[in-house]
Amino acid sequence: MDTMRDRFIATTSRLLDEDARLAVVLAEISRDGFDGAHRGHPDRVINVGIREQLLLGVGGGMALAGMRPVMHTFASFLVExxxxxxxxxxxxxDVGGVLVSAGASYDWPAGGFTHMSPGDVALLDTLEGWTVHVPGHPxxxxxxxRHAVAGDDRVYVRLSLQSNAQGLDVDGARLLRVREGHAGVFVAVGPMLDNVLAATEGLDVTVLYATTVRPFDGEALRAAVxxxxxxxxxxxxPYLAGTSTTAANDALADVAHRILGLGVSREELRRYGSLDEHLAAQGLDAQTLRERISGFLGRGR
Structure with a gap:
């Protein structure tokens, strides 16, 4: 199976042929993947080199000129x-554009902490008007x-090497209900879905799936609760623990409830390891999730 980043390159290269206002701005990362698109559209596929501030500045200038810029590099260099x-x-x-990241929270642990970005979504939460997509499959x-490029707003698409086994029919807005139950409600974001489904196997709980976390679909959460x-x-x-807790609390402001926010810890793991080892160290593997979830639900009885 191809990766999300592979699919981004192939999809955006095709979209450059279809939409004359679309432009891609790179900072070396994925440059080789866009070689063919650059040959076909040398004026709309721009590589600024390892200059991330310039990456955003060029994209902003294109947006002011009426273009739809797609800016791409590792999340830590794109947002932070x-x-x-x-x-x-x-x-x-007050212009629109599309940020498409790679690297997620710790996709390339050997790159060290400079290439990790567990706080990217929380950082964008300090700004108004950003839509945030977190796909869980290519x-x-x-x-x-495609949804992001077709609009005129500000969009962040967060890509990861971690992927669920199957993709779902997502629409860029709603939480999807993938399991029905009555003893609690789980919201699994993007590539966390498979681990959450495995961790909750046999539990009488509802599982909602989020690939668009901003705006947060509070209506679907309220209905499930x-x-x-x-x-x-x-x-x-799959990023900083508690990032969406405020959004969920706001949606349930008039409902008595408890919330447990699981994700990446603020404590820095000063080891390289692998992606799977980082997931386990953060308690986001299926077995550890099961233990943490069971403890939380048990305390509520």
């Missing part, structure tokens, strides 16, 4: 390093990229 340009060149100027990545005997909510996100 040039955050001032994200805030000013897009938010303050098919979903393609659908959400209303249909359950227990108003216990567990959020499992």
């Amino acid at each position: 390093r040039p955050f001032e340009q994200v805030k000013l060149d897009f938010g303050h100027q 098919d979903e990545a393609e659908s959400l990229i 209303a249909g359950a005997r227990a108003s216990d909510v567990v959020l499992v996100e």
Whole structure:
């Protein structure tokens, strides 16, 4: 199976042929993948080199000129390093664009902490007007990229090497209900779905699937909680733990409830290891999730 990043490159290269306003801005990362697109559209596939602030500045200028820029590099270099340009060149100027990241929270542990970005979604939460997509499969990545490129708003698409076994029919807005139950509600974000389904196997709980986390689909969460005997909510996100807890609390402001936010810890793991080892160390593998979930649900009885 191809990766989400592979699918992003192939999909966006095709979209460049279809949409004359579309442009791709790179900072070396994935440059080789866009070689063919650059030959076909040398004026709309721009590589600025390892200059991430310039990456956002060029994209912002294109947006002001009426183009639809897609800017791409590792998440830590796309959101964190040039955050001032994200805030000013897009938010303050009130123009749209699409940020497409690679690397997720720790996809390439050998790259060290400079290439890890568990706080990217939380950082974008400090700004207004950003839609955030977190696909869990290459098919979903393609659908959400097409959805993002077709609009005029500000969109962040967070890609990962971690993938669920199957893609679902996502629409860029709603939480999908993938399991029905009555003893609690789980929200699995993007590539966390398979582990959450394995961790909750045999439990009488509802599992909702989120590939669009901003705006947060509070209506679907409220409906799921209303249909359950227990108003216990567990959020499992592939980035900083608790990132969506405030959004879920806001959706349930007039409902007595408990929330457990699971995700990546603020504590830095000073080891390289592998992606699977980082998942286990963060307690996001299926077995550890089961233990943490069971403890939380048990305390609520």
